[in-house]
Amino acid sequence: MNFSNKRVFITGASRGIGSKIAAKFRSEGAFIIGTRTCSESKCETVLDQWYDADFSDEQQIVNCAKWLSNQEIDVLINNAGINTNASFQDIDLEVFKKIQQVNLLAPFLLSQAVIEGMCSQNWGRIVNISSIWGKISMGGRAAYSASKFALDGLTVALAAEHSKNGIMANCIAPGFIDTTLTRRMLSNKQIKNLTAQVPVGRLGEANEIADLVLWLSSKENTFVTGQNISIDGGFTRV
Numbered sequence: 001m002n003f004s005n006k007r008v009f010i011t012g013a014s015r016g017i018g019s020k021i022a023a024k025f026r027s028e029g030a031f032i033i034g035t036r037t038c039s040e041s042k043c044e045t046v047l048d049q050w051y052d053a054d055f056s057d058e059q060q061i062v063n064c065a066k067w068l069s070n071q072e073i074d075v076l077i078n079n080a081g082i083n084t085n086a087s088f089q090d091i092d093l094e095v096f097k098k099i100q101q102v103n104l105l106a107p108f109l110l111s112q113a114v115i116e117g118m119c120s121q122n123w124g125r126i127v128n129i130s131s132i133w134g135k136i137s138m139g140g141r142a143a144y145s146a147s148k149f150a151l152d153g154l155t156v157a158l159a160a161e162h163s164k165n166g167i168m169a170n171c172i173a174p175g176f177i178d179t180t181l182t183r184r185m186l187s188n189k190q191i192k193n194l195t196a197q198v199p200v201g202r203l204g205e206a207n208e209i210a211d212l213v214l215w216l217s218s219k220e221n222t223f224v225t226g227q228n229i230s231i232d233g234g235f236t237r238v
Contacts (some may be wrong), residue, residue: 001028001131001168001214001218001222002028002029002030002218003028003030003075003209003218003226004029004030004122004153005218006009006029006030006031006074006075007030007031007033007071007073007074007075007144008022008030008033008048008074008075008076008077009024009034009071009073009075009077009110009114009140009218010032010033010034010035010070010074010077010079010081011034011035011038011053011077011078011079011080011106011107011110012034012035012047012079012081013032013034013035013036013042013045013047013066013079014034014035014036014042014043014044015038015042015043015044015179015180015181015205016044016179016180017079017129017177017179017206017209017210018034018043018077018079018080018216019043019045019206020045020120020206020207020209021077021084021186021209021210021213021214022034022059023045023210024106024207024210024211024214025075025214025217026045026047026048028203028205028214029074031048031049031072032047032048032049032051032155033047033049033050033071033073034049034051034167035051035052035055035064035080036050036053037052037053037054039136040109041173042050042237049117050174051064051067051118051223053155055080055101055102055103055106056082056098056101056102058101058105059189060112061101061106061109061110061197062109064109064110064135064169065105065109065110065112066185068110068114069113069116069117070111071114071117071125072117073114073117073118073119074121074122074123074124074125075124075125075126075127075217076110076111076114076125076127076238077106077112077129077213077217078106078110078126078129078151079129080102080106081102081103081104081129081147082103082143083099083141083143083144084099084141084144085140085141085144086140087139087140088139090216091142091143093107093168095143095148095236096143099143099146100143100146100147100150102147103144103147103148103151103177104150104151104154105227107128107151108153108154111126111154111158111169114126115158115162115167115204118159118162118165118166118167118178119139119161119165119167121164121166122165122166122211122218123126123163123166123167124165124166124167124168125167125168125169125216125217125218125221126155126158126168126169126170127168127169127170127171127172127217128151128152128154128155128157128169128171129153129171129172129175129209129213129227130152130170130171130172130174130228131144131146131148131173131174132173132174132175132230132232132236133145133151134147134148134149134151134152134171134173134228135149135173135230135236136157136236148173150232151171152171152228155169155228156226157227158229159223159225159226159228160226161223163226167225168216168221168225169225169226170216170224170225170227170228170229171227171228171229172209172212172216172228172229172231173228173229173230173231173232173236174204174209174231174236175198175230175232175233175235175236176194176195176198176203176204176205176232176233177203177204177205177206177209177233178203178204178206182203191203196237197235198232198234199204199233199234199235199238200233200234201233202233204231204232204233207232208231210219210229216229216237218231
């Protein structure tokens, strides 16, 4: 999967799953532009170009989309996301709105920004990083699930309208992934309890997510569009 001469824009590329996706594309020859909210010293990978943006500020999303519309982007990966767990009756309105803004509004505006250029070349790939909580849900995840279920709907609508233009739009729904954040937020006991619920019997690896993103974004993908693909070790199906 050679991405030479392809320009890839990845949101939330400085760490975690986003950094692994960026590294994978870069190893295949792509020119990578990524967004970050942290300093360069805290970034987990090296990119060709950084765009500093905090999507919790709506104007920064608008500015990023305006800038992106003037770039030649072949592949868009909407990876940046936030989550705050709270019981349904305790969800703060401003927190709810911020989650929708980062997880849904940003992918919407950035996809709008690149779609014309992709249509003009009759080729493009958009991959939205969703979550298993955008296919199933549980207590405490109303705000997050609302954003991720909606992101799935946005992806399907994109595919319905623009697959004929050679643009493949898909969602990926990761399960429990072994990242620095996961290790920081969960104890070893909690991780053990989680993996006991996963048929494969372990956490997923960020590189496994990156491999799927890479294939969906490649020329090899000629017929997969409008899908929301779980990569969760069987958690949501078995």
